[in-house]
Amino acid sequence: MSHTVASTPDAVTLAQQLIRFDTTNPPGHEAACVRFVESLLSDAGIATRIVAKDPERPNLVARLPGRGEAPPLLLHAHVDVVPTAGQDWTHPPFSGDLRDGHVWGRGAIDMKGSLAGMLAALLRLTAYGTPPAGDVILAVVSDEENGSAVGARYLVQEHAHLFDRVAYAVGEDGGAGLELGGRRRLHPIVVAEKRAVWLRATFHGPAGHASRVTPAHAAPRLLARLLNALDDGGLGPRSTEAGTRMLTELAAAHPGPLGEALLRFRDDPADTAALDALSERDARYLCSVSRHTANPTVIRAGTKTNVVPGEISVDIDGRLLPGPFTTDGFIAELKDRAGFPMDVEVLVEGEEMPGPVFGPFYDRLAGVLRAADPDGIPVPMVTTASTDARLFPQLGIASYGFMPLLLGAGLPYRDLLHAPDERVPVQALRFGAHCFEQLLLSYP
Numbered sequence: 001m002s003h004t005v006a007s008t009p010d011a012v013t014l015a016q017q018l019i020r021f022d023t024t025n026p027p028g029h030e031a032a033c034v035r036f037v038e039s040l041l042s043d044a045g046i047a048t049r050i051v052a053k054d055p056e057r058p059n060l061v062a063r064l065p066g067r068g069e070a071p072p073l074l075l076h077a078h079v080d081v082v083p084t085a086g087q088d089w090t091h092p093p094f095s096g097d098l099r100d101g102h103v104w105g106r107g108a109i110d111m112k113g114s115l116a117g118m119l120a121a122l123l124r125l126t127a128y129g130t131p132p133a134g135d136v137i138l139a140v141v142s143d144e145e146n147g148s149a150v151g152a153r154y155l156v157q158e159h160a161h162l163f164d165r166v167a168y169a170v171g172e173d174g175g176a177g178l179e180l181g182g183r184r185r186l187h188p189i190v191v192a193e194k195r196a197v198w199l200r201a202t203f204h205g206p207a208g209h210a211s212r213v214t215p216a217h218a219a220p221r222l223l224a225r226l227l228n229a230l231d232d233g234g235l236g237p238r239s240t241e242a243g244t245r246m247l248t249e250l251a252a253a254h255p256g257p258l259g260e261a262l263l264r265f266r267d268d269p270a271d272t273a274a275l276d277a278l279s280e281r282d283a284r285y286l287c288s289v290s291r292h293t294a295n296p297t298v299i300r301a302g303t304k305t306n307v308v309p310g311e312i313s314v315d316i317d318g319r320l321l322p323g324p325f326t327t328d329g330f331i332a333e334l335k336d337r338a339g340f341p342m343d344v345e346v347l348v349e350g351e352e353m354p355g356p357v358f359g360p361f362y363d364r365l366a367g368v369l370r371a372a373d374p375d376g377i378p379v380p381m382v383t384t385a386s387t388d389a390r391l392f393p394q395l396g397i398a399s400y401g402f403m404p405l406l407l408g409a410g411l412p413y414r415d416l417l418h419a420p421d422e423r424v425p426v427q428a429l430r431f432g433a434h435c436f437e438q439l440l441l442s443y444p
């Protein structure tokens, strides 16, 4: 390490500083946190620009010039976090405390810890005067956790020119977690996301006195049929390109009965018995990325105990697999399952993320992880969540979820996303910063 360069802030300190800004969304209030990042980068001589639809909720786009030998690379990170209200935390969620080898607080994993790693890498490259092959664009955005309207969606729709010529983007991993018994340390690289299609199904039947048996077409009986039809929320099993590749690589990483079971499930996603060897959590995850899901969440029915309601509505959180699946097709499948007429209104329809791109850049991401952790195995993953990675493909940018963390096997840190006691091990943060630095140095 050079003795001529003053030390740059490390990822642990940066994560603590970022966590201390309360950016709970809603309402967000990301401005102070974004300004903090702005001054950090501009003090280091990196060009920054604030782009805001709402001045209280700005976005920052920074650009580190490269050697002009490769197209620009985009790193994106959101600074907003989900609420902590009603959760029981061991340490205050915005303390950024360092305890027991962990940085504690909301955002430690999702995703201020990751942003800290990106910043540490950029600052080191700048301090050491080692420009990457292409420009590196860092987009620090607001509002990922609540629709991205003033964040990444605004950038993509109104400031697309800032991302000219960008071919690849790297953002959060969206929580694609799989332990597989902790036999091998897996490093997920998210190559595809499910998309949200939220619906409201409304159906009618005769209203009337609740003192007698009800007819077959009474709304409460239709409700029972609908809930039954949706059962665990999984619709018909389907294979996707991303899922198939994921299962193939997971199987290769686990030779023996587990690998064989994964291949059985790959070849026939209806064969859920193949997943019996997995934990319930892993089995549910693999089922969820081989099916659209439709979970009833809000039911509106009735106003009085002795009156059978004539109308019932059910809000359904639908998540569609990545690939050529349409909202209309999803609704048709849902109606077919229910088996009775209903009106379906689309409440929210997420952007389609294109199919996965496997190629030199994916190989680069995997190579960085393999070099940094020879015992770990990078695997392509599909996530059930949706992130800002769904928006950048609209600019022709292939987007990946890359959240390099060195976690002990079997420790479910990804389960702490949006949960109380979110925290991240110090060595995981440093590992992440190292991986981002290696990515920038070795790109393309």
Ligand SMILES: [Zn+2]
Binding pocket: 078, 110, 111, 144, 172, 387
């Ligand atoms: Zn996130």
